[in-house]
Amino acid sequence: MNLIAAWAPLLDSLPMAGWIIELAGQTVVAANPEATRLLESPVAELLGRRVTQWLATPEDIAYWADIATGRYAPLRSDSLVCTPGGGTLPVERHVQPLPGGAAGVPTHALVTLRDRSGEQRAEDEREAVVAELQATLESTGDGILVTDLEGRVRAFNRRFGQIWAVPEELLEARDSTGIHDWMRRRTLDAEGYDRRLAALRAAPLLSSTERLELVEGQTVQRVTRPLWGRAGPQGRVYSFSDQTELVKVRALSETLSSHDALTRLPNRTLLAEKVAEAALRWRREQQPFALLVVDLDHFRRVNDSFGQQVANRVLCEVAERIGAALRSQDVLARIGGDNFAALLQDADQASAQKAVLRVLKVVNTQPFDADGTPFSLTCSVGIALCPQDGQALDDLVRQAEAAVRRAKAAGRAGYRFAEPVPGGDAHSHVRMVHAMREALKAGHFRLHYQPQIRFRDGAVCGAEALLRWRDPQLGEIAPAAFIPVAEDSGFIVTLGSWVLSQAVRQAALWHEAGRSLTVAINVSALQFRQPDFVSQVADVLAVSGLPAHLLELELTESILVEKADEALERLQALDRLGVQLALDDFGTGYSCLGALKRMPIGRLKIDRSFVAGLPDDDTDVGLVRAISQLAQALGKRVVAEGVENEAQRRFLAELGCESFQGFLYAPAMDPASFERHLPPPRPRPMPTAGGRHIRLVR
Template identity: 55%
Template sequence: MGRVWSFRDLSERLAADQRIETLSTTDALTGVPNRRQLAERLSSAIADAQRRRGRLAVLLLDVDAFKQINDSLGQGIGDRVLVEVCQRIRRALRAGDVVGRVGGDQFAVLLHHAGTEAAEHAARRVLRATEAPYEIEGSQFTLTCSIGVALFPDAADTAHDLLRHAETAMQAAKAGGRAGFRFHRSGSHDDEVRKRVRLDHAMRQALVQNRFRLHYQPQIDLATGVVIGCEALIRWKDAHYGDISPGDFIPVAEASGFIVQIGDWVLSQAVAQAARWLAAGTRVPVSINVSALQFQQSGFVARVAQALADAQLPPALLELELTESILVRDAAEALERLQALAALGVRLAIDDFGTGYSSLAYLKRFPLDALKIDRRFVRGLPADESDVAIVRAIVQMAHALGLSVVAEGVELPAQRDFLAQIGCNTYQGFLYAPALEPEALLHRLTAA
């Protein structure tokens, strides 16, 4: 019986396997390690550093405002920019250091044998390299980057945690003005992040469990001393945390986007309360604060109209208080939305006037009814000369444009008297009353 031998050339299969492995560990655009391969190399480097009791650093770099490049010049040029950024990073590093692409416009760098000083020098070299002018297909522009730095073993002892801490530090660099770098600092920052996460969860549960309440601060006509309206202010007493200030949870809600749901709840509750007062024979206009994110929702105008219809409240009894940033972010869209709200018949006011992007141009252009002077300018009245000048100018300007003026945070008779003297229309503050529960406000009105 004979034997038959079969030989197969495995070179093609081995080559295919190699290509698959390369694709799974390498970024297709830049040719550098992707997040998976970088994490593997980082884990190996950590193990080596632990054996020899050495140090290493991770830099996480994010291109600032990269979306503008894609939007204005196209994704093709955007891809070429990322390739160029990657090449500049590589040229700024020492031999043996590793750069990888870990996200759309994010790159991570592994620095072997690096402590604080070496990591800082590397971050500065990378910033200088990436900030030099770019010219691609005739387009000239400049980019900046934000870098977060995490050190082993100071910040963490795993690849996952080092990358995570580097990203946290990078976000801090962005929040601090961009075009720079920050080191991860253990302890207080991590505690703050965990606190915000817990607060965000508790806040969402509070809305479901109906733990939020609205209190109402009276607004008083300076000429007559009569209450002519009120501002709805949200309050929250948590079963675990106790009373939580809006100054603590509103920024968290704005950062997470949950402010939209909270804003919708405030709108419906305040409108319903004003309708109940009206049904009881007391006509009390109510003002509510509208966040920028809530105002930008495509269905916001319809939501306001629906709340008024559901409660059968005359639109004139609702005032929406907007921040100045709303008006300048997208002026054309803001104008269209404000005109639609004005057509409903609701009043429109600018809250905290003078603290943001004060501009005569939008005051003249937009259909506004009132300005609210921020309490920071009221606090020093009538002794502080700069506050006197600012408040007087706001009142005169508002009246010239046909707008009424409300002063917030009035706590002293001297403040009230000065505001009345210069022609301010309305005030609110502890001098008359803090924010009251609905029944307490109604009692005060009927007693008056």
């Protein structure tokens, strides 16, 4: 008991619960007031109890078992003490054997218990916060990485490891150096990655958002923000989101907004941007460019014959063929159902023409296939040049499309250059139409007449009425500038009606004066197809009193292939009126010889483009000779236009042509000048009293 008495003051002075344990029986022989408070029991109830009644963890039981075998050692660790209410209390337990027996063998041990309830609660709360934080990190779809200011890894979620494909061993070991090195090697721009990461570490308050491209083709967005503590920035929080699919979707969306969904070619919107860039280069560097509009001829027949699926495949093949015929710097776009447009960079008229010939070759001369059935397809091309035909896409397309229509009217499968509009960009298509309407009201249009000369005797046998327009501000405007606009707008019908009435009126005046000659007028395809065209011609002839055979209507070859049966009925009706019919610019279009044989057309006019090379150009000689022989076989007469020299006249005369017109004899002239080329008028007999006669005066 002396040992207990010796230790009692020390035991009572301890600020923590303390017992003295008698080792032989492992029972409590002394306890201080803190022990009674901790265990909620008076000292009397504690004395004599075995220590394992309160300290019963596996570690405690094993320790006291060792004590029983004579293995005396101190013990200090966290444990749990059992309370009278059946609960447990976290404590820090310290057991120290006390010397006092023979040879210094311990007979007692001092056990101290420090209450860790507050610490345990704080640890539990901290663990709960950490668990909540980890659950939050795992619940987000982004990868999260938390580092301290030196870049050492403090936390991350599983998504981070998935996005970066970090090896599991690096994550388990929280190997900061290994993780950062892995991320660096996974980026396409490793040097740039290191440089930006160093900049972030040098500026702890900096926030940033950037996109990283990984070596496997992934696109990752990295967002970083400072990690704040009470003392200021403590590190960084990195958020990584895999945007690979989003980038693909956005790229596809941008592609669809600027490209054709079927052919994947640029659409009109993107083409407009490219044309604007080319126009800017023109203004800065005077670098010209051209715009082609390629229109497939009768493409609807492909759709009707083979179906939409085949038609779509053909459109894609056409796009491939045209693209192969262009240069790498050129831009091919699809601007409509069967319409394509090509921007030819740094191209003048000559290079544009060469490009068009390549396009026509690959489209028109190579057959297409519809599930084993070969068929042919052609295209017509219109060409607009910068700056003369405009600089903006709409202006260039409008001009090129007008040229396409002229190529189609001439028989398709060919090309035409745009014809300049007076005033350039200042006079748009709409303004031109309005100007023509006002000019017709104001009497600014007039007719000139070009003599037609008979080869047999050199006499003037007819005249072609040609439309002229003189604007008070713009001066003389060439027909090539306004006729295409009139045709495009439909105003050609009104203009054609005026030409018909004025030409017939003039022919009637000459006839009244004893100068009977045939007057020819050009009739557009649109005017010819008007339902009342035949009756209009009949009415004009009736009012004027002009014999019908003195009026000749010059028609285009396109009427022979478009609604041929309807055209035949209309031609036969005109033939019954007695009007003469001619086919203008023969050979430049696409004439169906079977239809030509059936139609009551009396004359074929050889186009001036074939006459120009006579008699030296072998190709022109062959073509003109073939046309002449064809006309003789069909019983048609031939008139040649554009004859400018004696050699041409002599060749055509020897070939057997009936008549010619051109600058060799005279240009188109006003009526008074034309009359000076006519012989004196012959007196005409007056009609009988009962005859109907309307006298026309100037």
